[in-house]
Amino acid sequence: MRRKWIPLLLLTALVAVMAAGLALGVHQAVAEGEKPGSAGGQATPSPMHPDYILLDANGVPVSESGEPLSLAKTCGQCHDTDFITTHATHQKAENIPGFAGLTKACYVCHSDGANWKAYEQAYAQGSKWADTALLLGSGVVEKTDKGWKWNADAFWPDGRLKSDYVDIHRPTNANCAQCHGVVHTDMKSPLIINKVGESEWQTFTTGVVVSPQKISFSGMDIVGKEKLTYAWDVHAERGLQCVDCHTSANSPRSRRASELPSYLTFEPRHPSPGEFLKEPSHILTKENCESCHDPVASHKDWLPYLKLHMSKVACETCHVPHLYGPAAETVDKTVVLPNGEEKVVYRGVEATAQAPEGAEAAEPFTVSHVVKGYEPAVLKRNSDGKLAPYNLITTFQWVYKKDGKDTPVSADAVKKAWMPDGKTYAADVVKAFDANKDGKLTADELVIDSQAKEQVIAKRLADLGYSGAHIVGVVKAYPIHHGVVQSDFAVNNCQACHGEDSRIGKSLELAAFVPAGAQVSFKDDDLSGSGKVEVKDGKVLYQPSNNLDKVYVAGYHHIWWIDLIGVLAFIGTLLGVSFHGALRYVAAKKHHPHHGKTRREYLYTGAERFWHWTQMASIVLLLLIGLAIHEPEWFGISGINFRYLVFLHTVFGWILVINFLLAMYYFIAIGYIGQFIPNPKGFVQRAIKQAKFYISGIFKGEPHPFTKSYWNKLNPLQRMAYFGLIFFLLPLQMLTGLWLWAARVWPQTMSQLLGSETMTYVAATHTLDAWLIAAFVVGHVYLTTTGHGIFDYIVAMITGWEDVEVADETDAEQA
């Protein structure tokens, strides 16, 4: 009896041990499987999305059927997948090679670690396993030699995916980064960029890096980074996600601002969350800065000419002053690098002498590279007329004539021309390009810089059927909208634009070389492209044409004819009086000076003299300081000094204005003002008489034609000149000066009152008037020497008393 039980017991024990082992194994497997998304990103369990059933194309749970996943069916359980794929901004991307099927690959944007590479391959082959391929590496499905196998442990019995595998979420910056550029969210590890290619599109084209980390914390050797204590992107720093601004068009939080009538600031009616979740538009809005920011509120305290600035300058121009990510400068598709790729030259990334040999090929940038970054070109947009920052990328490529049109030679063909077997360079290519004769071609040797080298490749292309192949360069402009810096580090120095070395009109390097025989052309729909592509010292530069773009920046541009007229008037007067003076000097030797009757007169009261010398001092100082403000570079003035000069100019301007107004009041009050107004009666004859004196009489030693007295100090010509000065030149100068001052002090009020467009004209008038006043001063000073004695007039203005010549005519005759 007992013996019978023994085998049974043994069997039971064996089964129990096996079961325990199995259980342990399963547990282990589950534990390992609990790390979904191992293929890259860290999986963040979805905060909201319910566990869902993965369906195949027939609507049967894949855990039952073992068939391929259909995202259209699976996501279609709740979301209208047809609506989504037809309302998607990324539809455009599907036409780009390698991005087909993007709008159907939900996981790529809505979960972490989706296997895009596997999907792309399967999709291109038309495989029904394409959607499933996205999950490769997540632990939900496996691909073995035998085929695809769903992991039963990832599913509940009803076919629902277990929560651990559900990480559906709103696209994060990391999702967008998969295609759009360098994104770095980890605050602790220093950012190091080793490689930027077209798959980091935004960084490749503009140098923008989206990261909350401060540039100074980066692991790269960035020049002067200890002072770059701001984040790569202030919006990333402030916790914004890409989709916060590029948001779904029908999202409940979408602003729909463009549809609003003028009397509304917000549209409160919107789809319910349920409606939205069913049909979420995947058309992403493009918010602009003003969608969130009020530029007036943030600039009104310090930025003069506010509206003018806002209407002419894009926010990014000042708020993205310098980019430190590696942006492409030149893409040279005419050559093939040893690794089979095209040659890309990046802006502001320089290899140092210490760079380890061969590092270049593996990783374009290493920590030994010195990063300087670049200042974008500031170009005028056609669409809104604003100045905005751009990167310019020049692509050199082979073209050949096809149907009479220049058509690019395909990359494959170029590669074949260089490397017939796809791996090694052809012998005649090595012979032509191997500058150091070491039998190897390195990146710096791979430049088509001579006709001979061009011919070698052109001939090889001709052999491949591309006859008449030649090189062209095309410049494309890439606008910069991201990588906005913290406001403290934006351009806030006026001279950055309003100085000799202005950012406006600065040229940008297009290429450090031009392949032999290449013509470089500029193409952009939103830019005038009016600038010039110049070759300087073997480098190609793009020099924007502010002139053709009708860009005028005070302090940087000058209206040439204003200064020309001014200088001519000034020099003309100077020459005129010099000539006149010289003649007088010569004549004084011939003719004995006339000694007519004189009489001592009290001509100028203390008040007049005080007024005159105050006016003299302020006008001379204003002219000199004004000249320094007009042409700061002539005097080596910048920054603080400039502001101080403007302050001084304002102070003396006010002194002049007050002094002038007080004098005018005094002159009018005592009836003295009439002296400065020519008496129309007989004016012409008297003016001719005075003119004759200056033209001939003065040289012959004749006496002055009119007698001066307290109430009749000025001769007819003087009256005319002073009339112009007092009633025209000075008031105009004071008004324009006050205008310029007020526009700076109350920018908002002034631009509302008078419009900011007028500033250019006001400033130009002020300049021209200053030249005319300067010319007047020259003439005026010279004429003080024409008194009875040379310094008589000046002495009179000091003492008040003058020995006045008594004219032949009756004193009664009024000038």
Next chain:
Amino acid sequence: MKQKSLWWLGLLGILLVLIVPAVILWPKPQQPADNPWANLPKHPPHVDHSAIIKGPFKSGEDVTKTCLSCHPNAASDFMHTTHWRWDSVKGYKVPGHDKPVHFGKLHSFNNFCIGTRSNQRVCMKCHTGYFWEEGMSNQQVAEDLKKPEEVDCLVCHADPNLYGRGPYGKPAKGVNLVAAAKSVRSPTRANCLKCHAFGGGGDNVKHGDISSALYHPSPDLDVHMGRYNMQCTDCHRTSHHQIKGKLINLNPQVDPSEQAQCTDCHSNAPHKDARLNAHVKSVACQTCHVPETAEEVPTKIYWDWSTAGQDRPQNHFHYLKIKGSFVYVKNMIPTYLWFNGNESERYVEGDPINPHGVTYINKPAGSINDPTAKIFPFKVNHTLQPYDTVYGYLLAPSTASVPNGFWTKFDWDLAFRIAEPYTGLKYSGHFAFTQTVMYWPQTHMVRPKEQALQCADCHSPNGRLDWQALGYPGDPMKWGGRFDDNH
């Protein structure tokens, strides 16, 4: 006459027209929002004492007598301070105690070296007097505390390179008292750090935010002391030897006026950015500007007394036979709690321990619902320390005493027995070890703005603040702050 008065009137009119608008509208230079320099105390130049002090001195007391001959009130002022008394002037209300309780190094517990009583040989190195030894009767201590010549002037005022203290705080062997006395001046960082950086038995062991790194800190480690070479007394302002600033550990309730505050110099809205200024209502300055402590010098965060006395390999940072085993951290990310400047719990000698878990030696007070509380950084120290299993309270062993202290004999039982008469806490003969927790506010090592925390350090999925634990429904960047309507 009439015409003349008209003339004056016109002149006045023109002047008014010109001057009034000019005065009103003249662009005013913007006052900087924050002008901390204006609030710094002005230190009068210190008189060079090298010619005044003559000597010779036989003892520290001799030096003090000389000091008092010119500064007669210095000692009597000083005797009112905790630096001298090692006991609080006033009593504090503590939960579980009806009467106000006094706190001080004299008799309060911590979870480092536990207590000073019967350990005077070592602890008195940092008491500012010359007399205190174990074995003195309470009465004798009280009497000596009234003797002005027992005050040690030199420890704070002499150049620390010329002066040092040995057992029981007596001048160390070899100190030239004349040279030390000639060197007196206003206390420098070196004077303060000599004690305050080495509490708990080593550099930065206790505080976490006060270490020898502050002798010559880099500008990035401490903006005040590093970039501007400020001294402790610039913030811990002193009047009649009363020094501003109190540590909660021995002052369970601190009146804000007694505390050294950032706002003593800085404004309440010191940032250019309004968003940052909005943080000030709920986030202490230290939270962002003291992002990490124990820089350069590690600090102790765990101490296991129970393993002391074993013969195993010794190492300052891991195990010492006299003290047990430890965990130190460097570049410590603090723990963040609501803090209103006071304590909600404070262990008092003789209090029962928590038999079911950890006993809090102290605990900061404040919660999300307390509008005066702010999120504040703390160092947390966990310790396994001895308690009496019969009476259920923490025990303070005699460690440093010779010849029978624990550090000499490694006999716990003996250490408790000889401590008994000094602490007045009965020892049953049965002891075990229990876990205690102590919180240390992190307020020094203030970083410049370039090194302060950034938004994403807290406001991101992996941020350092646990919003739910702090009482928020979620990240207030998205959910709104505690003063918002929707909260």
